[in-house]
Amino acid sequence: MSTYNENVPEIKLRKKNGNSIEAKIKSPKDAERFFRSVFDNEELEVREQCMAVFLNQYHTTIGYFLVSVGGITATIVDQRLLFRAAIECGATSVILAHNHPSGSLVPSDHDLDLTKKLYKGGEILGIKLLDHIILTASAFFSMADENIMDKIKQ
Numbered sequence: 077m078s079t080y081n082e083n084v085p086e087i088k089l090r091k092k093n094g095n096s097i098e099a100k101i102k103s104p105k106d107a108e109r110f111f112r113s114v115f116d117n118e119e120l121e122v123r124e125q126c127m128a129v130f131l132n133q134y135h136t137t138i139g140y141f142l143v144s145v146g147g148i149t150a151t152i153v154d155q156r157l158l159f160r161a162a163i164e165c166g167a168t169s170v171i172l173a174h175n176h177p178s179g180s181l182v183p184s185d186h187d188l189d190l191t192k193k194l195y196k197g198g199e200i201l202g203i204k205l206l207d208h209i210i211l212t213a214s215a216f217f218s219m220a221d222e223n224i225m226d227k228i229k230q
Contacts, residue, residue: 099137101129101171104207104218111173111211114140119175120213124151126174128158130167131206138165148177153190155197162203170198173209181210181217183224191219195228 101107110129119125126143141161144151151174162170172194174187183191191208198205207220219225 101131101135101137104209104216104221107171107173107207107209107218108211108216110137110140111209115173115175115211117213119145120211121177121179123147123177124149124174126151126153126172128161128173129171130162130165131169131171132166133168135169138167143172150186153194155194158194159197159201159203162198163201167203169204169206170194171207171209172205173211175211179212179214181212181215183208183210183217183219188224191224192228195225 099106099110101110107129111127114129115125115127124146126146127140128143129140130138132138141158143153143158146152153172153174158170158172172191187208187210191205194208195205205225207218207225209219210217
């Protein structure tokens with residue numbers, strides 16, 4: 077007769093060791109600087125990438141996660157993978173960023189829908205989505221700065 081622990085794998089949390097980039101993120105400008113330090117800048121005008129930075133309750137970085145790499149006009153964000161990573165590192169908040177290779181800073185309908193879904197999903201889990209940033213080679217757009225995050229809350 078087998079027991080449960082013989083047939084069910086143990087799930088372990090792990091953290092990849094590496095150079096620590098610990099920073100306090102107090103503003104969208106701080107977030108932009110952080111993301112520019114971890115994004116592949118040579119790819120900003122080539123294909124879309126989505127990255128998340130996870131923060132503790134003091135808005136200090138815990139780590140970051142490459143959520144997805146896509147094509148010229150889109151990348152797919154799997155919400156389950158994003159929140160799994162946030163839960164595994166004990167994040168209380170997250171900031172999302174993706175780039176627009178076209179150079180446009182205007183969020184698409186898909187960008188806005190995704191932001192709303194992630195905000196609502198995070199609410200359920202107790203993980204606050206603080207901002208969603210769009211990067212181009214020379215500029216950035218912050219949904220928090222443009223009060224889009226406040227509108228999503230309603």
